[in-house]
Amino acid sequence: MFDELRDLYQEVIFDHNRNPRNFRVMADADRKVEGFNPLCGDRLTLYLKMTGDVIDDASFQGSGCAISTASVSLMTEIVKGKTEQEAEELFKKFHEMTTGKSEPIKLEALGKLAVLAGVREYPARVKCATLAWHTLDAALKNEQKPVSTE
Amino acid sequence: MTNFPVEKIRADFPILAEKIHHKPLVYLDNAATCQKPQAVIDSISYLYSHDYANVHRGVHTLSVRSTDKFEAAREKIKAFINAGSTKEIIFTRGATEAINLVAQTYGRASLKAGDEILITAMEHHSNIVPWQMLCQQTGAVLQVAPINLQGELVFSEFERLISDKTRIIAVSHMSNALGTINPVKPIIAAAHAQHIPVLLDGAQAIPHMAIDVQALDCDFYVFSGHKLYGPTGVGVLYGKQALLEAMPPYQGGGDMIRKVTFLETEYNALPYKFEAGTPSIADVVGLGAAIDYLQAIGMPTIAAYEAELLAYATAEAKQIKQLRPIGEAAEKGAILSFVLDKIHPHDIGTMLDSLGIAIRAGHHCAMPVMDFFQVPATARASFAMYNTKQEIDVLMAGIKSLIEVFG
Numbered sequence: 001m002f003d004e005l006r007d008l009y010q011e012v013i014f015d016h017n018r019n020p021r022n023f024r025v026m027a028d029a030d031r032k033v034e035g036f037n038p039l040c041g042d043r044l045t046l047y048l049k050m051t052g053d054v055i056d057d058a059s060f061q062g063s064g065c066a067i068s069t070a071s072v073s074l075m076t077e078i079v080k081g082k083t084e085q086e087a088e089e090l091f092k093k094f095h096e097m098t099t100g101k102s103e104p105i106k107l108e109a110l111g112k113l114a115v116l117a118g119v120r121e122y123p124a125r126v127k128c129a130t131l132a133w134h135t136l137d138a139a140l141k142n143e144q145k146p147v148s149t150e
Numbered sequence: 151m152t153n154f155p156v157e158k159i160r161a162d163f164p165i166l167a168e169k170i171h172h173k174p175l176v177y178l179d180n181a182a183t184c185q186k187p188q189a190v191i192d193s194i195s196y197l198y199s200h201d202y203a204n205v206h207r208g209v210h211t212l213s214v215r216s217t218d219k220f221e222a223a224r225e226k227i228k229a230f231i232n233a234g235s236t237k238e239i240i241f242t243r244g245a246t247e248a249i250n251l252v253a254q255t256y257g258r259a260s261l262k263a264g265d266e267i268l269i270t271a272m273e274h275h276s277n278i279v280p281w282q283m284l285c286q287q288t289g290a291v292l293q294v295a296p297i298n299l300q301g302e303l304v305f306s307e308f309e310r311l312i313s314d315k316t317r318i319i320a321v322s323h324m325s326n327a328l329g330t331i332n333p334v335k336p337i338i339a340a341a342h343a344q345h346i347p348v349l350l351d352g353a354q355a356i357p358h359m360a361i362d363v364q365a366l367d368c369d370f371y372v373f374s375g376h377k378l379y380g381p382t383g384v385g386v387l388y389g390k391q392a393l394l395e396a397m398p399p400y401q402g403g404g405d406m407i408r409k410v411t412f413l414e415t416e417y418n419a420l421p422y423k424f425e426a427g428t429p430s431i432a433d434v435v436g437l438g439a440a441i442d443y444l445q446a447i448g449m450p451t452i453a454a455y456e457a458e459l460l461a462y463a464t465a466e467a468k469q470i471k472q473l474r475p476i477g478e479a480a481e482k483g484a485i486l487s488f489v490l491d492k493i494h495p496h497d498i499g500t501m502l503d504s505l506g507i508a509i510r511a512g513h514h515c516a517m518p519v520m521d522f523f524q525v526p527a528t529a530r531a532s533f534a535m536y537n538t539k540q541e542i543d544v545l546m547a548g549i550k551s552l553i554e555v556f557g
Binding site for chain 2: 001002004005008009014017018039040041042043063064065066067069122124125128
C-alpha cells in the first residue's frame with residue numbers, strides 16, 4: 001500500500017524506530033546537548049563519553065518521528081570509536097546526502113546511514129533526519145545551549 | 151445525509167479532481183484552509199478582467215464598478231453574520247490581524263498596569279500572542295481559563311477568573327486543535343454581567359455553523375476569508391458600532407482619513423477609519439462570492455451534514471484500538487484530532503499523503519494545548535461540506551495499514 005514510500009521508510013528505519021540503539025541516559029557523560037525541532041516537536045538529548053578526541057560512547061533519550069529516531073539511533077552506533085574530526089566529516093557527508101547539494105553522493109562512504117538518503121525527496125522531512133547530526137555537531141564543539149532546527 | 155447534494159458541491163471545486171501520487175485527493179486539512187469553489191475563482195478573474203480599478207476614489211466607470219462590488223461584499227458579510235450595520239464590518243487581512251487590531255486600539259486605549267485579559271487554555275497562537283504583546287505594552291496580566299481532559303472549557307474556573315480587573319475576554323468560538331465549540335452564550339452573559347466586552351475568534355466556527363452576532367451579543371467577532379471557502383488575504387472584524395466609534399484608528403494612511411494637513415488629520419467614518427491603504431479588493435469580492443455560494447446551500451444544512459460526517463468519523467476511529475482521540479468535547483465541530491500508539495504524527499502525515507490524503511500533523515499553532523495533553527503533536531483530520539463518508543473510509547483504511555506497516 002505504501003510502495004511509493006519505500007525509499008523513505010526502509011526496513012532499517014522501521015527497525016531502529018521500534019528498537020532504538022543506545023537509547024539510555026548516560027550518567028557519566030562528558031558532553032550532553034539537547035536538540036529540538038520546534039516545527040514538529042521532536043526532542044532529543046544526546047550524550048557523549050570522550051577519551052581525548054575519541055568518542056568512546058554515545059547515547060540518547062527523547063521522542064520523535066521514525067525518521068528522526070532512526071537517524072539518531074544509527075548515528076550513535078556509527079560515531080562510536082570515531083575521532084571528533086572523523087565524526088565531523090561524516091556530518092558533512094550526511095548533510096550533503098540529505099540536502100542533495102552535491103551530486104552524486106558517495107553512499108558507500110556513509111555505510112548504513114545511506115538508508116536515510118531518501119529524505120532528500122521529502123523537503124518537509126529533511127530536518128527530521130538532520131536534527132541528530134546538528135546536535136552532535138554542537139556537542140563536538142562543546143556548546144551548551146540547546147540546538148534548534150529553526 | 152442522502153439529501154445533501156455533496157456530489158454536486160464537489161463538482162464545483164476543481165481542485166477536488168486532482169490526483170495526488172496518482173490517487174484521488176482526499177482533502178482533510180480544512181481547518182488550516184478550505185478549497186475554493188469555481189464561483190470564487192471566477193469572481194476574482196472576472197473582476198480583474200472587466201471591473202477592476204481602485205476603490206473609493208475615482209469618478210471613472212471602473213472605479214465605480216470596483217467600489218460597488220467591494221461594498222456589495224460588505225453587505226453580504228453583514229447579512230451573513232446578521233450585523234446591524236455595514237459600519238460594523240471592517241476588512242482586515244485575516245482573523246489574526248483583526249485580533250491584533252482590537253488589541254492595539256481598544257486594548258491600548260483602555261488597559262493599564264494591573265488590568266487583566268482573560269483567554270482560555272485552548273486558544274491558538276493568534277488569540278494568545280496579540281494579548282501577550284498588549285500585556286508587555288501596558289503592564290496588564292494575561293489570565294488563562296483551564297480546560298478538562300475532554301478538551302472543554304472548565305466554566306466554573308472561567309467564571310472564577312472574571313474579576314473587577316478584567317477588561318476584555320477573548321475566546322475561540324471553536325478550537326482549531328480540538329474541535330471544541332465553546333459555550334459562548336454563557337461566556338458572554340457572564341462577561342456582560344461585569345460590563346466586560348467579549349471578542350470571539352470565529353476563524354474555525356464560521357464555515358461550520360450559522361453565525362448571528364446580534365443574537366450572540368458578542369462585542370467583537372473575527373474570522374478569515376480563506377477558511378470560509380474564500381481567498382486568502384482577507385478577513386473580517388465585526389465590532390459593535392459604539393465600541394468601534396470610541397476606538398482610536400489602527401494604521402494610518404489613505405482611505406481612513408477625511409482631511410489631512412500637516413497640523414492634523416481628521417479620521418474617516420466607520421468602517422473606513424480602520425481600513426488604511428488600498429484594500430485587497432479582489433479578495434474581498436471573492437469572499438462575497440463564497441458567501442453567496444454558502445447562502446445558496448444554507449449554513450444550517452451544512453452544519454447538519456458535517457455533524458453526520460463527524461459522528462461517522464468518530465465512530466470509525468473508535469474501532470482502531472491504537473488510536474487515541476485528542477479532544478472529545480460534547481459540543482464539537484468537524485475536527486478529528488488524534489495520536490497513534492508509537493507512531494509520530496509526522497510519519498502519519500507522510501504516509502497518508504502517499505495515499506492522496508491531506509491531513510495536518512503538528513502542533514496546530516496551539517503549543518499550550520499540546521503541552522496540556524502531553525503530546526508533541528497530533529494528527530488532525532478536519533472536514534468540510536465537500537467531504538464524504540467514502541473519504542473517511544479511505545482515511546481509516548490508510549490509518550489501519552500504516553499501523554500494520556509500523557508493526
